[in-house]
Amino acid sequence: MADEALFLLLHNEMVAGLYRAAEQGEGENGRCTTKLESMGFRVGQGLIERFTKDTARFKDELDIMKFICKDFWTTVFKKQIDNLRTNHQGIYVLQDNKFRLLTQMSAGKQYLEHAPKYLAFTCGLIRGGLSNLGIKSIVTAEVSSMPACKYAVV
Amino acid sequence: VLVSVICSPPQNYPLYIRSVPTENELKFHYTVHTSLDVVDEKISAMGKALVDQRELYLGLLYPTEDYKVYGYVTNSKVKFVMVVDSSNTALRDNEIRSMFRKLHNSYTDIMCNPFYNPGDRIQSRAFDNMVNSMMMQVC
Numbered sequence: 001m002a003d004e005a006l007f008l009l010l011h012n013e014m015v016a017g018l019y020r021a022a023e024q025g026e027g028e029n030g031r032c033t034t035k036l037e038s039m040g041f042r043v044g045q046g047l048i049e050r051f052t053k054d055t056a057r058f059k060d061e062l063d064i065m066k067f068i069c070k071d072f073w074t075t076v077f078k079k080q081i082d083n084l085r086t087n088h089q090g091i092y093v094l095q096d097n098k099f100r101l102l103t104q105m106s107a108g109k110q111y112l113e114h115a116p117k118y119l120a121f122t123c124g125l126i127r128g129g130l131s132n133l134g135i136k137s138i139v140t141a142e143v144s145s146m147p148a149c150k151y152a153v154v
Numbered sequence: 155v156l157v158s159v160i161c162s163p164p165q166n167y168p169l170y171i172r173s174v175p176t177e178n179e180l181k182f183h184y185t186v187h188t189s190l191d192v193v194d195e196k197i198s199a200m201g202k203a204l205v206d207q208r209e210l211y212l213g214l215l216y217p218t219e220d221y222k223v224y225g226y227v228t229n230s231k232v233k234f235v236m237v238v239d240s241s242n243t244a245l246r247d248n249e250i251r252s253m254f255r256k257l258h259n260s261y262t263d264i265m266c267n268p269f270y271n272p273g274d275r276i277q278s279r280a281f282d283n284m285v286n287s288m289m290m291q292v293c
Contacts, residue, residue: 046266052229053262132230132272 004078008104014039015117033120040124041131048129051075064133065092065153072129094126094151102149115143119151126151156289157182157237158253160261162273166190166233170276173237174289186235189223193233196225226254232261238292253288260284 018032051072069081073096083095102115119141127139130153143149157173173182226234234257236250260281264270267278 042268045272049228049230049262049265053258134231 004100008100011118011121014121019117033117036117036120037124037127040121040126041128042124044125044128044130045132047076047125048072048132052133061090061135062086064130064135065094068126068129069094076125090154092153094153096149096151099149102143112143115149116141119143119149123151126153156239156292157186158257158285158289159186159235160257160276161186161190161233161235162231169274170281170285172282172285172289182237185221185223185237189225189235189237190233192223193225193227193235197227224250224254226258228258228261234258234261249292253292256284256288 015036018035022032052067065084065086069084073079073081077096077100079096079098079100081094082097083093085093085095102118123139123141127137130137130139138154139151140154141149141151157171159171160169161167162169168183168186171179171183171186173179221237221239224236224238226236228234234254236253238250264276264278264281265272270276270278
């Protein structure tokens with residue numbers, strides 16, 4: 001499907017472009033991740049507004065997380081989150097075993113150190129969506145083996 | 155007479171307020187402010203199954219001697235409030251619902267506008283035109 005490839009390519013270029021610009025400028029590595037995350041944040045806010053326009057009201061936090069895992073993820077990445085875990089005290093871990101943005105990169109341990117750059121935008125996406133729904137959170141991502149990745153929401 | 159307001163969480167300050175005709179605006183500000191409390195009460199009362207929990211439209215908030223106030227809350231906790239004249243009995247529930255839907259749709263469009271920062275006052279001309287045309291239809 002052409003529309004999936006569009007976002008993938010744009011996202012990859014975005015990451016590459018930001019890092020290129022940073023190298024020519026100050027060379028501040030941490031700032032790039034923050035910029036990517038804040039981009040994702042704003043996009044997440046707008047997306048959530050559109051997606052929740054017609055859905056029924058959410059009953060509680062778990063309901064919201066389930067919505068993110070199913071409908072939101074499906075609309076953005078064309079598949080659902082494979083695993084959602086929680087300790088019922090505000091920490092949720094979303095696991096995606098075949099993350100769309102990483103499948104093109106490798107299928108094992110190669111390029112593992114570059115993976116976090118590509119996950120920053122999605123972290124921001126989740127954080128933006130949650131903040132518009134009234135939940136303040138911190139989202140971090142970790143990759144142990146491509147293309148699976150885990151997002152921890154606190 | 156028709157007033158519509160959009161308020162955002164968590165401080166509940168108005169992002170947009172427009173009334174037709176434009177005198178007496180202060181009184182409408184006051185009415186809207188007090189009706190926000192009723193909206194909050196309705197949302198928190200969702201736990202008791204009296205109200206349909208899944209609906210976004212809140213219905214008639216409360217009637218005062220001159221005006222009727224209607225509320226609508228989105229999933230992102232943005233509240234829309236509309237104040238209409240009691241003498242305007244031609245307005246039926248469906249019409250109010252459809253007006254709120256139009257407001258919600260336009261608000262979603264504004265959120266997706268990259269030049270808009272969430273939390274700022276709404277200054278979009280497209281939004282103004284939509285609200286104006288909606289109000290002209292009613293009055």
